[in-house]
Amino acid sequence: MIGVTENLRNIRDLLAFSAAEAERTPDAVKLLAVSKKQPIEKIFAAIDAGQQDFGENFVQEGLAKIDQTRDKDVVWHFIGHLQNNKTRVVAENFDWVHTIDRLKTARRLSQQRPESLGPLNICLQINVDDEDGKSGVVIDALPELAAACVDLPNLVLRGLMCLPAVRTEFSEQRKPFSKLRELAQNLRAGGIDTDTLSMGMTADYRAAIIEGATIVRIGTALFGQRD
Ligand SMILES: *Cc1c(COP(=O)(O)O)cnc(C)c1O
Secondary structure, X not given: OHHHHHHHHHHHHHHHHHHHHOXXXXXXXXXXXXXXXXXXXXXXXXXXXXXXXXXXXXXXXXXHHHHHOOOOOOEEEEOOOOOHHHHHHHHXXXXXXXXXXXXXHHHHHHHHOOHHHOOEEEEEEEOOOOOOOOOOEOHHHHHHHHHHHXXXXXXXXXXXEEOOOOOOOHHHHHHHHHHHHHHHHHHHHOOOOOOEEEOOOOOXXXXXXXXXXXXXXXXXXXXXXXO
């Protein structure tokens, strides 16, 4: 798995470079390794090379990988669409959920989170481009959803997440990320303080880091094309 080890080193360098460009320190940006549809061997290789945070989109696949890494120090992030009938296993096995867009899902996760594990970290997914049929809370509904989530005992609202429409121009890529940062600032002004902006993937992480991403979610550049 020399590929994964090398890719990881390159990505860490690129993230540090982008952070410096944005006058941010390298440790201000966490790399979330998106391992969906990638074999467990590549995950082991990344863990051996010091990677700690992994993201999965599909519940069953994620659970299988969590089971195979129980003896290792891994932080698991759920970043896929979460159906209500899957909240219990997610609450019992993951450390973060990035894709909350309804209060009902957040309530179930809070009720189902085992207290022994401590609170579950959550981000609210924002439909930042207001796209029809796309997951994510609409911008106008964010303040109310955020306020309700803060009151749930077994969750910690860490921040906001987005998955914008594809753009190729750098200046265009920055716009939805800038918007997400502004939404977090608005929440802060309203008394809801968060520390996480989960934004940017292989194709647009640089724009996201310039706009303040604290977690970039990178799959392809690290593990190669998915099966
Ligand atoms: C697949 C996925 C990623 C990673 O995408 P790459 O382009 O492979 O880096 C990031 N975030 C989410 C929500 C994803 O589903």
